[in-house]
Amino acid sequence: MSLKTRSLKSVLKKRSRLTKSSTIFTPIWQAKAFAFALVFTIFLNSCSDPSSVGIELAPGNNQVGVFFVDFELPAEVVLLDSFNTTNQSILVVGEEQDDYFGKTSGMGFTRLFINAVEERPESEAILDSMFFNLDVVSVNGQGLEDPKFYSVHRLAEQLQDTLYYNFNELSFEENPIASSEIEFGETKDTTLMIPVTEAFAEELFGKMKRGTEFNNLFTFREYFPGVAIKAREGDNTTIGVNLGFETGITTFFHYPGDTVATTYEISTASSRSFNSVKSDRSGTPTAVVTENQVAYKTGDLSGMKSNLGMAIKINTDPVDEFLDTLSGVIFKQVVFELGEIESVPDGQNPPSSFVAYFTDDTNEILTRSDGQPITVQRDGLPQTEEDESGQILPSFNAPAIARYNQNENIYRLGITSYLNAVFRGEILNRDWLLYGNSPETTGDDFKRSFRQFKVRDNNIKVRVIYSKIR
Numbered sequence: 001m002s003l004k005t006r007s008l009k010s011v012l013k014k015r016s017r018l019t020k021s022s023t024i025f026t027p028i029w030q031a032k033a034f035a036f037a038l039v040f041t042i043f044l045n046s047c048s049d050p051s052s053v054g055i056e057l058a059p060g061n062n063q064v065g066v067f068f069v070d071f072e073l074p075a076e077v078v079l080l081d082s083f084n085t086t087n088q089s090i091l092v093v094g095e096e097q098d099d100y101f102g103k104t105s106g107m108g109f110t111r112l113f114i115n116a117v118e119e120r121p122e123s124e125a126i127l128d129s130m131f132f133n134l135d136v137v138s139v140n141g142q143g144l145e146d147p148k149f150y151s152v153h154r155l156a157e158q159l160q161d162t163l164y165y166n167f168n169e170l171s172f173e174e175n176p177i178a179s180s181e182i183e184f185g186e187t188k189d190t191t192l193m194i195p196v197t198e199a200f201a202e203e204l205f206g207k208m209k210r211g212t213e214f215n216n217l218f219t220f221r222e223y224f225p226g227v228a229i230k231a232r233e234g235d236n237t238t239i240g241v242n243l244g245f246e247t248g249i250t251t252f253f254h255y256p257g258d259t260v261a262t263t264y265e266i267s268t269a270s271s272r273s274f275n276s277v278k279s280d281r282s283g284t285p286t287a288v289v290t291e292n293q294v295a296y297k298t299g300d301l302s303g304m305k306s307n308l309g310m311a312i313k314i315n316t317d318p319v320d321e322f323l324d325t326l327s328g329v330i331f332k333q334v335v336f337e338l339g340e341i342e343s344v345p346d347g348q349n350p351p352s353s354f355v356a357y358f359t360d361d362t363n364e365i366l367t368r369s370d371g372q373p374i375t376v377q378r379d380g381l382p383q384t385e386e387d388e389s390g391q392i393l394p395s396f397n398a399p400a401i402a403r404y405n406q407n408e409n410i411y412r413l414g415i416t417s418y419l420n421a422v423f424r425g426e427i428l429n430r431d432w433l434l435y436g437n438s439p440e441t442t443g444d445d446f447k448r449s450f451r452q453f454k455v456r457d458n459n460i461k462v463r464v465i466y467s468k469i470r
Helices: 198-210 217-223 317-323 416-423
Strands: 005-007 023-025 041-043 064-072 075-079 090-098 102-110 126-141 148-154 178-182 190-195 227-231 237-242 248-254 262-267 273-280 301-305 310-314 329-339 353-359 365-367 384-386 392-394 401-405 410-414 431-435 452-456 460-469
Touching: 064 317, 075 301, 090 126, 090 273, 126 148, 126 198, 148 190, 148 237, 178 190, 198 248, 227 237, 317 416, 317 460, 329 401, 329 416, 353 410
Parallel strands: 005 365, 090 227
Antiparallel strands: 023 041, 023 064, 064 460, 075 310, 090 102, 090 237, 102 227, 102 273, 126 190, 126 237, 126 248, 148 178, 148 227, 248 262, 301 310, 301 452, 310 431, 329 410, 329 460, 353 365, 353 401, 353 431, 384 392, 401 410
16 A cells, blocks of 8 residues: 555645745855855845846846745655555664654564475485575664674564555564674675574474475465564664565585585565564654644754655745746746755765655645646656646656755755746645655665655755846
């Protein structure tokens, strides 16, 4: 099940454009292009010609005036409801502590898979060793030179053929079947081979050789429902475990007289899985976030955290206020800029991108009449399209992507085509729900890590370059 959405049919009226005065802040963006960094304020309703508000970039040109304006957009945080983490292909396993987000714990739950036609060890086979392998494809955390502890636990109940959400959890045995301390250092992807306990190895190897439990996948899963993978509290590190043939149990054995070991694999390929998240935000700015799908102000900071499902809602009313002061203009370049974000500790990374979904007071993603979720579309592309019946609908198949600039600690989203379409009345201006995924990637990155960032509200802005024919 995807994120909860709401049809545009429920949005019948365009938000009224406000006529009250707005404050426009002097640009500091692209400061190198200017010989000064003067900050000043212009009140829109004080100008005799509102369409001339802003810094004139080409004074003396008697044909075209070019102006630059920037203004802030208010932000809140929203804890998304129905955050489905089923079969995301990555298990998010970690324990993190943050002054803003609080304590976040992630466990991964998955079934295991056997190939029933693969040759099993025969009765005279001799066990050499057995490991539970974790195919680690990402490491995000602090103090990576220190050992981090991970444990694998046998499930005490079956995964059902149903949808699981990040608040779900299954019961598992307290004592792990495998555990180990790992020092990652600079390593961000590796296969961890964790020795299983001697008692479990002997039990499982005996079933492989003689038991009916390995006759087919169904009898195997009845015997072994799956595993839970967890981290140690206080390690402040999260790993992403890729599911497939590289994650699972590898058994090494030989026969009398053999000098080379043979292997038998139990993997997590084609196996149902989900991520479980626990969040303790007490004593932090996000402690006020108590209900899903409700927008909250968290002081002068706003934050996004993956897999927890905490997104940022942007109030775009200032866009309407600004447009109401203009006439006869063309927008040359418009950028939504989020950042500079708060510093990220060494070893951690913020989400690489996000998209801006349309939302309203429900704080749910709005959809078209055909159920497609709608976003700000990429620059240079139409923001609307005509369906088979001739109805004009918002475009949906080319979402604009805000990408993270690591050198500047800033996300930028091009919205020139969007603002031109709003100004011409082709599309309604709506609030945005910033969601940490890129449609260019396979899967949903917002459900496959604990990546996060925080930003001060005065660092969330729209920067506009526009021209007016005189």
